[in-house]
Amino acid sequence: MRELILGGARSGKSALAQQHAEASGLEVICIVTATPDDAEMAERIAHHQANRPPAWRVVEEPIELAAALMEHADQNHCLLIDCLTLWLSNILSDSESTFDQQHATLLDSLPRLPGRVILVGNEIGLGVIPMGKLTRHFVDENGRLHQEIASRCERVTLCVAGLPMTLKDDQKT
Helix, strand or coil, X not given: CEEEEEEXXXXXXXXXXXXXXXXXXXXXXXXXXXXXXXXXXXXXXXXXXXXXXXXXXXXXXXXXXXXXXXXXXXXXEEEEEECHHHHHHHHHHHCHHHHHHHHHHHHHHHHHCCCEEEEEEECCCCCCCCCCHHHHHHHHHHHHHHHHXXXXXXXXXXXXXXXXXXXXXXXXX
16 A cells, blocks of 8 residues: 655654554655755754654665665565655756656556555645746646655545645555
8 A cells, every 4th residue: 555645844744654654563664865965954864763663674765766665665564755855856956867767767666566655745835836946846846746646645645733634545455
């Protein structure tokens, strides 16, 4: 089963994803995409590390997310990906060819992954249209990515103020 959990900054989406991963009863592998490019991001990463169960395996993969998913996906695993938005920023910053290839590979591989997959992303498209061309491009690509991922997931949840709202639930029994 694949699940997408969306929410704004500090909305509780990562905590909700962790709860769902723990409740799966499977071995959890957390695939993280953030890189500590500055002190503030290093603090955010440390916060997530401190709140993550120590028994979980952690894989750091800022670019080749699909390859990491294919390597670690297994019927007995729950993969928790945190976060799609940082991954998107990484691949857009690298090059257009990296973006095209990594984006296509993720979308192609996601429906074929065994086990449980929980993806976390930042919903950033609810505000005003950004003034800068680069920021508008990022917001547009983030929205498109979430739509494409949501169409490939059985469950989609929006988290606001720590409260989950189910947007889609097509779980197969």
